[in-house]
Amino acid sequence: MTDMHPIQVTELSKQFPRKKRLGSVHAVSDISFNVKHGEIVGFIGHNGAGKTTTIKCILGLLKPSEGSISLWGKAPADSRVRKRLGYVPENPDYDNSFTPMEYMNMFASMRGLAGTQNDWKKLLGRVGLARWETTGIKQFSKGMKQRMSLAIALQSNPDLLVLDEPTGGLDPIARKEFREIILEENARGASVFLSSHILSDVETICHRAVILAGGRLVAENSMEKLLGEENLYRITVISRKDGKEVEEVIPEADLQTRIDSLRRDNIRIVRVEAAIKSLEEVFLTATGGGESQ
Template sequence: MSLNVELKSVARHYGRVKAVDGVSFAAGPGEVIALVGHNGAGKTTLIKLMLGLARPTAGSVSVLGQDPAAGDAAVRRRLGYLPENVSFNPALTGRETLRFYVRLKGGSKGEENALLERLGLAHAADRRVGTYSKGMRQRLGLAQAMIGTPAVLLLDEPTTGLDPALRQQFYEIVREMGAAGATVLLCSHALNELEGNAGRVVIMNEGRKIADGSLDELRHMARLPTKIRIRTAEGGARRLREWMGEPAGLRQVNGHIIELDATPEDKAAFLRRAAGEGAPFEDLDMVPPGLDELYAHFLAGKASR
């Protein structure tokens, strides 16, 4: 498979500070990847390296087959970037702002109008950016990043300031771009948002990559328990507890909901027994460990893949 992004043993040091330390990373067309980590973990430095805004102290960076720091204009036109803190000239209108970036990036004539419509800003296109709310400026920033249908899209805290409906719209756009073949890298602290919207997760800590894989792969690596949440009929919790034999870790949530932590093997055994014996409950949910739990696990163990 061809690669849109490839980092090999990349390091970036600022004096004694190792902002990035020996990171290898590759991403192909169509991948939507979440890059997570605490402030100072090295996420933004990695983005700067991929954009060519910083040169590696050691190792190599390749984006669309080229060194991004070499200044190849053709490669730069195929990159889209949304910084964490968007800043535009407040005296320009939204349309004027996007038109400037379309010309700067060599986009198609009139592309700004289609982008303003797609990002829900057509009604405010001729208002000065200084009158925009934070969420509107964020959408304008995303529109700027999408000019020219980029092959690689780098988004740093992209949903800051967006309400739930607009966040949903944003991730629909991300999925569309991934389906069209773009490599999308999302940096965010909103871990719960990323679970259903990124096919792969890269966890950073202190400049190093400590985990990399799909959610299912990270769950397999972490071996964290799955929560089995069981709902009984009113007054049936005691009977259910007796049937289960009071296993370790059993929790009574309320009068008719019980929770149990189970390993993958215990989960399968429980389901087989429940199906074979007609367990005394009305409903059951399996709640696998979420990205926030996986992140905390790998951060604590500083595991590396």
């Protein structure tokens, strides 16, 4: 049943031709992963790692050079598949001569949705645009356009949300609201594929992460496994040699024994705390310090 995953990417490669004699740029090389039903999957990588290229291939905006992509077992161009999708593009933009409410009405009509003006009003309120329904988009900031983009994506109660850097232009409060909406949508049953630079967002809400570096997949696992299943503790002591603080990370099972041994040796323990590995550390390790290609 792997074919029926909301997203199944198999051995995807995408090359862009360059000018004569310069060959081609390998934006993405041989990557495979999936997004299962009800999952929130984070898609992380440095600038130019191939995240947006992969997302555009998933949406049928780019044709894969090699490999295949299926959404619930069907081609991305299939109209039945597209009806189940919600998409928030990176740096979304809309025609300035319209208002958010006009856009909501037009997108609803194009998608054949049965919602009313009131429904769209509520939805715009949900993403924080309650007072801006009839204001021209030309007055909107980048963050407001992102909110509008999310409202449009949520119009159809999609089964799959594809979010490309959705919180890039948002302030911390708006980012928190965005995360809450994503979690609510996931609780409703939607699968979410979230590409983001903001690793704390991915760490907070994602079940799984796919890490890209230089167009290649370098790590893919559940968040627990990436961050380490084993509970680790960090012990900080004062060194006898120079009197400076020294840190040591040990597994929970060895903690008591180590503390006893330090006390026996009359070494001063400054603090003992849970050593939590951050996604940033995992990311830097997996991508070789974040160096591009």
